[in-house]
Amino acid sequence: MFEATRPAHAPVDHPKVKMGKVGILLANLGTPDDYSYWPMRRYLNEFLSDQRVIDYPKWKWQPLLQLIILTKRPFSSGAAYKSIWNHEKGESPLLTITKDQTVKMAAAMQERYGDQVMVDYCMRYGNPSTKSKVREMVEAGCDKILFFPLYPHYAGATSATANDEFFRALMDEAWQPASRTVAPYFDRPEYIEALAQSIERAYEGLEKRPDILVCSYHGMPKRYLMQGDPYHCQCAKTTRLLRERLGWDETEIMSTFQSKFGPEEWLQPYTVEHVAELAKQGKKNIAICAPAFSADCIETLEEINEEIKESFEHAGGEVFTYIPCLNDDDAHIAALGAVVESNLKGWLD
Structure with missing residues (x-):
């Protein structure tokens, strides 16, 4: 079906081209x-x-x-x-997890759409580059590409810059594929359900229920919020929807923001400072998750599980439980698959 052929009604000397596939390109932040x-x-x-x-x-x-x-x-x-570092594979955990997510997504899409689709991944920074993967998809016969930044929430520094890079890659194509970008999915029921299930599993494995669950989101300058970036509001809604799904009281869950960089004010409360304050307030047993990250990475495995944990323990905290990102959990892949299917309507039904 996807062998190179001459377009219909083209002269016999027209070069053969591959066409007819839909590319699904998953995009994450990047890795050295x-x-x-x-x-x-x-x-x-x-x-x-x-x-x-x-x-x-x-x-x-x-x-x-x-x-x-x-x-x-x-x-x-x-x-x-x-x-x-994943020393066994010689790569960062983010790369390992993104590969695993892509394999599972490809299997799910193959089962749903057969050989009509091609699933791959790219990184905004580092390798594999967005440009190289767009080129591969076009060469493989993808005349339509669904570009999927793996960020549940929209932010200019994540979703928008990933889309920017995708559009720049399209500028280099002589015959541009039809293209769509995926909107944020922070409030989709499938995503909230996958988050809730991961927290319920983690809590079931603990000897004592934590005093509070801290949802730590990646931060950004407060100035961006005032300029109209919706990220802060979408994070707040995620925590609320998660609390409602879990059936918890407002005192059992809260939002904080991590990874502050530079001198200006960022979204608050700052995770690293607030976990210390929680310990001083007598909340000696806390759990923490990172709903804004689709895969564990330097900000979760090193910053949360090392730096932020150290801040909590130094202030008198006793039990610190990090709940991993959804990564390649089956419920997560199913949620992402549902997002893809809704975005393919009109292309593939």
């Missing part, structure tokens, strides 16, 4: 190729040069980035990555 200095520097340079992430004027930001930050930060970030 290694935790040593130069791979870390390349990765951080690409990430921190993105003006969706750091929107300061280039003339002001780039000298600071190139001359100061990128001479020091690759060492500290590299050490953090080394502490969580």
